[in-house]
Amino acid sequence: MKYETVIGLEVHLQLKTKTKAFCGCAIDFGQPPNSNVCPVCLGFPGTLPVYNKEALNYAIKVALAFDCQIQEHTKFDRKNYFYPDLPKNYQISQYDLPLSRQGHMMITSKDAPKRIGITRIHLEEDAGKLIHEADASLVDFNRTGIPLLEIVSEPDLSSPQEAFDYLTGLKSIVEYLDVSDCDMEKGSLRCDANISLRPEGAKELGVKTELKNMNSFKGVKDALVFEVSRQTELLQSNQAMVQETRLWDADGGRTIVMRSKEGAKDYRYFPDPDLAVFIIDQPMIAKIKSALPELPQEKLRRFVRDYSLTEYDAGILVSSKGDAEFSEACIQKYQGHDKKIMVNWLIGPLLSEANSRKVKLHELKLDKNELLSLIGLVEKQEISLLSAKSVLTQAIDTQKPVQVLIKEGNLSQISNTDLLQQIIETVIAENTKSVDDFKAGKTNALMFLVGQVMKKSAGKANPKIVSDLINRRLS
Amino acid sequence: MSIDKETVKHIAHLARIELQPNELEKLSLQLHDILGFIDKISGLDIDKVSPTSHILPVSNVLRDDYPHVSLPAEKALENAPSKKGNFFSVPKIIE
Structure with a gap:
C-alpha cells in the first residue's frame, strides 16, 4: 500500500523585547545564572504579573503577517504542571481565546504555490534552563518569563521538504518584522513536529508521533525523513503504531522514544485571575497593520515587476531582509539599462563569494561603489569577466579598491x-x-x-x- | 455532582500531595460537599449573563518595555533549599 505523509509544526519564537513578558527583568543573554530574575518571574507568592506592551505589539504584527484573524477578546490562562524549570508550577499561556487564529503562509511545492494553514498564534512565556549534572539538576531562571509566541500550523505539510520550506519562509517573515532572532541553534526559535502516515487518499489521520529535540531546520527535516521510513516500515509490516513523543538523536541520525510523563497532558487550564483580559479593537489592529514593513512575498512580487527579475532570482534575493536591502541598493545604484546584469552579479559571483565564506550577501565586506566600478570596467571591456571575478574575491579579502587590485595584478584586458x-x-x-x-x-x-x-x-x-x-x- | 475516590487520588497526584487513607476519605467527603455547593449555580437562569473570565471590569493592563533592576543573584538564591554556585540545585530530573 502507498502512504502519504501528514506533518504539522509547532514553532516557539522568543520575542526580542527588552524585558520579560510579565516583569521588567532585562532579557540579556550571557549573564551569570539567576541574575535577571525578580519576585515576579521567580513566582514568589503575592506578586502580580503585568504584560509587556511591546510583546503584545510584536505578537499582533506576527499574527497579521500570517494573515491571522486577531481575536477581539483574548486572555491568559494557566497551564499547570510541575517541573523544576517552572517556578510558579504553571506556565502563563493561552487556551481557548488565543490572540489569533486561521492564518496561512504560502510555500512553493513542486513548482506550484501551496497554502499552509496556521491554526493559531498565541502568547505564552518561556521556562528556565536546566543543566543536568551527575547527582543534581541545576536551574537558571534568567530565561523564565521571556515572551514567547507559539505558532501552530495545520497538518497541511506533505513532506519533510515542505516542512523545511515552511520553516524557512516563517523565519524570513519574522526576520522582516524584526521581532525575533529566529536562531534555532541559540533557542530563540524552537520547533516540534507532529507526523503521521495514512493510506494515500484516506480522510482520517493516522496515529501520530510528536518529534522534539531538533536544533536546526535541517535537523527537523532529517528527523522527519527518518520518521517517514520508520512509520512506513511499521505500517507495511502491519505493526501497531503507538502515539508517542520521540526525541531526535542528531548524532545517531534516528529518533528515540521519550519516557512518557504520567498524566502529563492533564494541564487543568483555567483563566489566570492575575491578568485582565485584552480587548484588541479595529483601530489598534489598523494602526499596527499600517506600520508593517514590506514582507518577503510582496518584495518578491515588486522585484519581479520593477526589475524584471525571474521569480527564482527574486526569491533568492528576498529570502533575507538584509540581502534584499543590499541587493535593491545595488540595483538602484547601477546605472546600466539592463538591471539583469547587476542581478546576475548578485546571484552569481557575489552569492558564491558569500556562500564560500558562510556569510550573508549583505555581510560581505564589499563597498557597493567598488562593485559598481568593477562591473563598469567589465562593460567598458577594460577587464575580462574572468579577471573581474578574481578581482572581486581579492577585493573582499583585502578591501583594497578594485582599480588598485587590477593594477597590482596587471589584469587590464588586452584589447591591443x-x-x-x-x-x-x-x-x-x-x-x-x-x-x-x-x-x-x-x-x-x-x-x-x-x-x-x-x-x-x-x-x-x-x-x-x-x-x-x-x-x-x-x- | 459527586466525586469518587479515584478522582480525588488523581487530583492529589497532580498536586503532588500524598494522602493517607483517612485523609482521602475526609477530603473526598469535603470535596463532594463543595462541589454540591457549586452545583447550585446550575439551578440558576444564566441565559442573560454573558460568559466572563475575570471578575473585574478592566482590560488591556499593560506595562512599557522598560527594564527594572533585577534581584542580585545572592538575594534570589537566599531561600533556596539547595544551591550550587549561582544555580538553584534540585534532585536530578531525567528526561
Whole structure:
C-alpha cells in the first residue's frame, strides 16, 4: 500500500523585547545564572504579573503577517504542571481565546504555490534552563518569563521538504518584522513536529508521533525523513503504531522514544485571575497593520515587476531582509539599462563569494561603489569577466579598491590588436586540426581557438576582439 | 455532582500531595460537599449573563518595555533549599 505523509509544526519564537513578558527583568543573554530574575518571574507568592506592551505589539504584527484573524477578546490562562524549570508550577499561556487564529503562509511545492494553514498564534512565556549534572539538576531562571509566541500550523505539510520550506519562509517573515532572532541553534526559535502516515487518499489521520529535540531546520527535516521510513516500515509490516513523543538523536541520525510523563497532558487550564483580559479593537489592529514593513512575498512580487527579475532570482534575493536591502541598493545604484546584469552579479559571483565564506550577501565586506566600478570596467571591456571575478574575491579579502587590485595584478584586458595578433598566430600554428575544422564549417572550433588565446593571455585577452580577429584571419 | 475516590487520588497526584487513607476519605467527603455547593449555580437562569473570565471590569493592563533592576543573584538564591554556585540545585530530573 502507498502512504502519504501528514506533518504539522509547532514553532516557539522568543520575542526580542527588552524585558520579560510579565516583569521588567532585562532579557540579556550571557549573564551569570539567576541574575535577571525578580519576585515576579521567580513566582514568589503575592506578586502580580503585568504584560509587556511591546510583546503584545510584536505578537499582533506576527499574527497579521500570517494573515491571522486577531481575536477581539483574548486572555491568559494557566497551564499547570510541575517541573523544576517552572517556578510558579504553571506556565502563563493561552487556551481557548488565543490572540489569533486561521492564518496561512504560502510555500512553493513542486513548482506550484501551496497554502499552509496556521491554526493559531498565541502568547505564552518561556521556562528556565536546566543543566543536568551527575547527582543534581541545576536551574537558571534568567530565561523564565521571556515572551514567547507559539505558532501552530495545520497538518497541511506533505513532506519533510515542505516542512523545511515552511520553516524557512516563517523565519524570513519574522526576520522582516524584526521581532525575533529566529536562531534555532541559540533557542530563540524552537520547533516540534507532529507526523503521521495514512493510506494515500484516506480522510482520517493516522496515529501520530510528536518529534522534539531538533536544533536546526535541517535537523527537523532529517528527523522527519527518518520518521517517514520508520512509520512506513511499521505500517507495511502491519505493526501497531503507538502515539508517542520521540526525541531526535542528531548524532545517531534516528529518533528515540521519550519516557512518557504520567498524566502529563492533564494541564487543568483555567483563566489566570492575575491578568485582565485584552480587548484588541479595529483601530489598534489598523494602526499596527499600517506600520508593517514590506514582507518577503510582496518584495518578491515588486522585484519581479520593477526589475524584471525571474521569480527564482527574486526569491533568492528576498529570502533575507538584509540581502534584499543590499541587493535593491545595488540595483538602484547601477546605472546600466539592463538591471539583469547587476542581478546576475548578485546571484552569481557575489552569492558564491558569500556562500564560500558562510556569510550573508549583505555581510560581505564589499563597498557597493567598488562593485559598481568593477562591473563598469567589465562593460567598458577594460577587464575580462574572468579577471573581474578574481578581482572581486581579492577585493573582499583585502578591501583594497578594485582599480588598485587590477593594477597590482596587471589584469587590464588586452584589447591591443597587435599584441593579440601575435598570440593568435602562435595558437593557429599549434592547433592546425582545429583550424581545419573551422575552415570545414565547425563553429565549435572557433570557441576552442578563442579559449586557447584566453589561456595563453592568462585570461586577460578581450574574447570578443580575439574572436573577430581569428574569424578575419582564417576566412 | 459527586466525586469518587479515584478522582480525588488523581487530583492529589497532580498536586503532588500524598494522602493517607483517612485523609482521602475526609477530603473526598469535603470535596463532594463543595462541589454540591457549586452545583447550585446550575439551578440558576444564566441565559442573560454573558460568559466572563475575570471578575473585574478592566482590560488591556499593560506595562512599557522598560527594564527594572533585577534581584542580585545572592538575594534570589537566599531561600533556596539547595544551591550550587549561582544555580538553584534540585534532585536530578531525567528526561
